Amino acid sequence: MNQPEQADNAGPRVYKVPQGDDRERLTCPDCGFVEYENPRIVVGTVARAEDERILLCRRAIPPRIGYWTIPAGYMELNETAEEGALRESWEEARARLKLNGLLAIYSIARIHQVQLIYRALLTDPAVSAGPESQEVALFHYDELPWDELAFPTVQWALQHDHRAHLEGMGKAFANPEGELL
Secondary structure, three states: OOOOOOOOOOOOOEEEOOOOOOOOEEEOOOOOOEEOOOOEEEEEEEEEOOOOOEEEEEEOOOOOOOOEEOOEEEOOOOOOHHHHHHHHHHHHHOOOEEEEEEEEEEEEHHHOEEEEEEEEEEOOOOOOOOOOEEEEEEEOHHHOOHHHEOOHHHHHHHHHHHHHHHHOOOOOEOOOOOOOO
16 A cells, blocks of 8 residues: 655644743744644652551663552543543552642653652552553562662652651652752
8 A cells, every 4th residue: 555655844842931831832834833842741640558558669671671660651631630540550569549739740850750659558458560560469568578679759659658658748849959860
């Protein structure tokens, strides 16, 4: 079957500052369309069982295969942040949860991410590895595999959850002072 010919010089291909804007954007010089490049939203959970153990997943996909993480991933179109956090927890750990509020918002500009991490309670103790996890496990805080965590934000979330657990939850946490990644 013949593919329609595509012009190499069609669509957004020129960086310029659009009228009314203050930064360069990829634009189409023919029609003026602006291709906005915005941060990706990651949603996830720090989920605890009734006995206070915390759910972690050993990653089966890049990046950081074999390292531990909280259930988290990119938000999908047409879902709320809360729905995305629950979906990711199901996909990665077959975890059924009840969300207990927003734990933290982390901004990671160098990789174009905003992460929304929720506190959650496991409503069913039966968890198992989904297709993106090699295994899942529940850990008491003093047993967490700190040297095997996949990303700095996983450590932040676990520490922030521990602090909220001990002191009570006030406002949502953010990047630690000076940690912009």
